[in-house]
Structure formats: C-alpha cells, structure tokens
Amino acid sequence: xxxxxxxxPLSRERVLQTALQLADRxxxxxxxxxxxxxxxxxxxxxxxxxxxxxxxxxxxxxxxxFAEMAAETGGFAPxxxxxxxxxxxxxxxxxxxxxxxxxxxxxPALMNVRGTPGTLAIGYADGIVGIMRGGxxxxxxxxxxxxxIGSRMYGYVQELNDDNAAEPPADPVQFxxxxxxxxxxxxxxxxxxxxxxxxxxxxxxxxxxxxxxxxDGLERRRLAEAH
Amino acid sequence: xxxxxxxxPLSRERVLQTALQLADRxxxxxxxxxxxxxxxxxxxxxxxxxxxxxxxxxxxxxxxxFAEMAAETGGFAPxxxxxxxxxxxxxxxxxxxxxxxxxxxxxPALMNVRGTPGTLAIGYADGIVGIMRGGxxxxxxxxxxxxxIGSRMYGYVQELNDDNAAEPPADPVQFxxxxxxxxxxxxxxxxxxxxxxxxxxxxxxxxxxxxxxxxDGLERRRLAEAH
DNA sequence: CGAAGCTCCCTTACGTCGTAAGTCTTACGT
DNA sequence: ACGTAAGACTTACGACGTAAGGGAGCTTCG
Numbered sequence: 032x033x034x035x036x037x038x039x040p041l042s043r044e045r046v047l048q049t050a051l052q053l054a055d056r057x058x059x060x061x062x063x064x065x066x067x068x069x070x071x072x073x074x075x076x077x078x079x080x081x082x083x084x085x086x087x088x089x090x091x092x093x094x095x096x097f098a099e100m101a102a103e104t105g106g107f108a109p110x111x112x113x114x115x116x117x118x119x120x121x122x123x124x125x126x127x128x129x130x131x132x133x134x135x136x137x138x139p140a141l142m143n144v145r146g147t148p149g150t151l152a153i154g155y156a157d158g159i160v161g162i163m164r165g166g167x168x169x170x171x172x173x174x175x176x177x178x179x180i181g182s183r184m185y186g187y188v189q190e191l192n193d194d195n196a197a198e199p200p201a202d203p204v205q206f207x208x209x210x211x212x213x214x215x216x217x218x219x220x221x222x223x224x225x226x227x228x229x230x231x232x233x234x235x236x237x238x239x240x241x242x243x244x245x246x247d248g249l250e251r252r253r254l255a256e257a258h
Numbered sequence: 259x260x261x262x263x264x265x266x267p268l269s270r271e272r273v274l275q276t277a278l279q280l281a282d283r284x285x286x287x288x289x290x291x292x293x294x295x296x297x298x299x300x301x302x303x304x305x306x307x308x309x310x311x312x313x314x315x316x317x318x319x320x321x322x323x324f325a326e327m328a329a330e331t332g333g334f335a336p337x338x339x340x341x342x343x344x345x346x347x348x349x350x351x352x353x354x355x356x357x358x359x360x361x362x363x364x365x366p367a368l369m370n371v372r373g374t375p376g377t378l379a380i381g382y383a384d385g386i387v388g389i390m391r392g393g394x395x396x397x398x399x400x401x402x403x404x405x406x407i408g409s410r411m412y413g414y415v416q417e418l419n420d421d422n423a424a425e426p427p428a429d430p431v432q433f434x435x436x437x438x439x440x441x442x443x444x445x446x447x448x449x450x451x452x453x454x455x456x457x458x459x460x461x462x463x464x465x466x467x468x469x470x471x472x473x474d475g476l477e478r479r480r481l482a483e484a485h
Numbered sequence: 486c487g488a489a490g491c492t493c494c495c496t497t498a499c500g501t502c503g504t505a506a507g508t509c510t511t512a513c514g515t
Numbered sequence: 516a517c518g519t520a521a522g523a524c525t526t527a528c529g530a531c532g533t534a535a536g537g538g539a540g541c542t543t544c545g
Contacts, residue, residue: 140371143370150436153436153437157436157437157438157440161439164439164442164443170442170446170447171446174459175464175467178459178467178468179467179468181468209377209380209381210380210384211388212336213380213384216400216401232405238405240405241406241472244406245468245471245475247478248471248472248475
C-alpha cells in the first residue's frame, strides 16, 4: 500500500494560489504558515523551500490581486485615444479595480502595510498616468491628481469591515445628546429612504460619489490650466 | 532598607499615557504587553488589573488621540455661525486633525482596524456635520460628503510610511520601459523643481490639494442644490 | 487587637505565531 | 550500486497575548 497520496508537488505558484483562497475564505489573520501548510497537505516548514518568509507570501498575494485587476481591464496600457473622455475611462478602470478588491477585502489593508509596490502595481499606476496624459492633463496636475485619488485609485473597501450594521445607536436619546448633528442627519436620511432599515449607506454609491467629486475637480483644473 | 522604589502606582491613565509614548517612540508593533510593562516598571500581567486586554489599550490610545484633536480645535462643537465660510472652517479643522496625527503616525492604521468609534470620535464627526449644516448643505449632501472626505476627515498620513525616498528608481532605463508614463511625469516634475532631489512630493501640499478638490466639489453641489 | 476582606501586583504556565537548524526520503545521473 | 541533491519533515526557540491563581499590604469591623 503506497502511502503516497498523489499530491501535486509544491511550488511557489501553488502556495500563493492556496494562500489567496485561504485569505478569501477565512480572513487574513487566519492565514498562518501552519494553516496554509495544512491546506496544502504539507508541513509548515516545507513552504520555506519555495518562499523565503511570510512577507514574501503577502507580497505575492498583492501581486496576484493586481494580476486580477489587469485581467479585468484587459491590461494596464491606456487606450489608444481617449482625449475626449479621459475621466470616463479612468472612472471605469478604477471601478474595475474596486470590483476586484471586493472579492479580496483583506487586500487594501495589506497594500497599506507593505512598503514597496511590485511590478504590477507600478504598471497599474502607470496606466492611470497614461490615461490622464491622454486626456490632456499636465504632468503637474496628474501628479497631484494621483495623490488626491490616492486610496480610491485602488478602489478601497474600508466600509466593508464594520459599517453597515453599526449605525442604529443603542440608546437613541443618549446618542442625540452626544451627537445632535449626526442624529439629525441620520433621522433625515432614514426618513427619505425608509425601506433601508440598516445598511442605509450604499457603499458603491458613496464610493462613486467621492470619486466623481475628485474627477470633476480635476477636469475643472484642466480647463483652468488651458485658459 | 525598604525595597519600595517609590513607584507611582499604576492606573488606567498612566498605562495609556505610557503606551502612547511607547508607540510614538518605537512604533506600534513594538507596543507589546511586556514592553509596556517594562516601561512602567512592572510585570506584564499587572496591567490586566487596570485594563481588560490589549484591544482595550488600543482603543484607549485612539481615544487619547481624539482628545488631542479636541484640544487642538478648542472642542468639537461647530462655531456659532459659519454660513459664509463653512468650507474654510472645515478645512482648518481637518488640517488641525492632520497635525495631531502627524505626531502619532500609527494612529490611522489603528483606526482602520478597530471597529466601533469611541465617544470622542463620534463627537468629532458630529462637529463636522455641524459645520456643514451651518454652511447650508442638505443632510443628504452632508451624508455623501462625509463618506467622500472619508479618511481625509481624519487627516490620514499614509504617505509618511514609505513614500519619499522610494521614488528614485534603481535602474532608470528598466523603469522607463516598465512604466513610461510614470517616468515621463517624474522627469517633468523633477525638472520643474530641481532642488528637491528626493522627497519630491510634499505630503502637506498633496493633502491640501486633495482636500480642496473635495471641498470645492461639495460647495458646487450645494450651489446646484440651491438652484 | 485580631481576623476578614479588598486592592493591587506578581508568578507560572499555556497555546499560537514565525522560523532557524538539522534530518530523512526519494529520484536520478553516472 | 552509489553519491548527490531536491524537496519534504522534525524539533526547537523566542516572542506574543493572556488564563489561573498566589500573596503582600491596607482597610474595616467585631
């Protein structure tokens, strides 16, 4: 009786793929070397033959996410011509990125924590610069714009963690005393849209609102630049 | 010979103050129960008499930061009347918050990770809603504006971690091949301002640019609302 | 005055984490 | 057949948060 379980051999790729699945399924803090090894049908230390340490795994995960983004947009290169609609093109590219991140909610936190941006991350940013350049923005304006869009460039998903169910305050009267303006706003907005008892903030809507605010602002500065 | 070292007795306040100093000095990941105990001249487990666990300490730290913000702005209540200059008032309040966070660069990451916002955090948000309300924005617009300003509300400092020295690419020709648009922008911006060899992005400038983009956008929507 | 109780700190120990160091097994080239 | 090396496994260490319980010193009350 052969005790060989016909395991697929380990490899950098297989480790990273499994790590991504595990992070998606159980969350980032459950992604531990031993848990990952279990998932691979292997001992923890065996992983170290294919990847030097845990940060390398995390960097690999980020790079995989960017690869998904590239697939979603059909490559990071800016379209051949988008002078007339640069902001629409950029908008949809950013929303593509957001869609990918919604599938991997742990990714934004990871990107914040890891220092150096990998090759694909640089390619992604480069594509965005290309789009803005094609729209006629000056390099200076693009530079500021990159910073302004900031986390939105990566379609961040901070709201996904905690927000929705948290809003209905435990003791409304005490809450109103503590935060009168917030309470008034809450009452008003809920009144306008009474069916949404909880989850009264639609993340997608809010995200697009903020994004459009920035894109509109950039477009206006472009026009101002052009006299 | 009394071995009593005349230690100040432990207390919730003293623990939190020392924890904040330690985080400022050594970074958040060096803030460990044992290190904190050392700093207090005490054993690790002694802390647990005054605070239930580590998350409670982290929450306490965040609350301390918001207390500093309150001191910086002179309380979170909106000024009595700011109809004509709501966005200037909001702007300076947010820049005040940013100034505090620059003293505690670990704080933003902590706020992102901790779920429920403490009393002072709610008070801070409430003050901002009050300012916008005083400026004549509708509750609906305020609601969206809150989300849009998002991290800027807390004056985030993500750039402080990694950015500045990272930019000069190791191999310029390879970088240009990988990211042509980025490289062009880099060359252009550096050319315009040749004295800033590294650190060519001024964080404060970039932050204010993005903030103004959002504030201008909100003001324009307010005007549109008012016919 | 002495005993009981409370406050505040310490000791010990457990389980989990990432990983350094070394060992065993298998497959293959010669 | 045998050395060799790739690729897995075993063992162990130090750091982490913290559960459980111990004990010194003060207060309170009979």
